[in-house]
Amino acid sequence: MESEDRSAAEARWLKLTRESLPAVARTRRWPVEADHCFQRIFLDTACDGVWYDRIPGRPAYAHADRALLDRAIALAEAALADEVDLAVLNRRSLTWRRKRTVPLSGS
Template sequence: MSRENLVDQWFALTRERMPGLAEQRGWPVRLDHCFMRILLDNALGAKWNDEIPAPAYSNAPTEVLERAIALGEAVISGDEDLAELNRNSLGWRGKQ
């Protein structure tokens, strides 16, 4: 998959699909930038902006974006718990 297609997939996931499901699924976040933060942090196991300069979509290694997208897809399918991923993210940010 080309980098452009990967970025398109990232934005479709975090700006459209996940926010569109948030209320229906009772997820703890609703805004696109929150989904981006959670998925990137968990893909890296750390606060993403300590590891990658902004903007992440253009500076993240391909493997990181692929992992973040896979996590988002797993959340949608019910194989990952968004609330748990959010707690992880907040913990890395000292907000828990």
């Protein structure tokens, strides 16, 4: 039963990020259109930071614990329903990533 639920959650995630969200991105003037960008934004937001600091493996959705995946799906659904500001979530994700990057000495 749980594996079926997990499979359904992963299928929902992929449909949202690969089909549903990219299909409306241009008309909504979102800052991203590619599936991996949507995945980054929602996984980072669900993790409250850069997802690869919390998820041990790739693809991230397949290695995320179920609660985290459910949060990411809920965020994606909220964006699709126009209930969250995708541009704000994208800026926050990019800020987390810039803060995580440490320049090499002498740079």
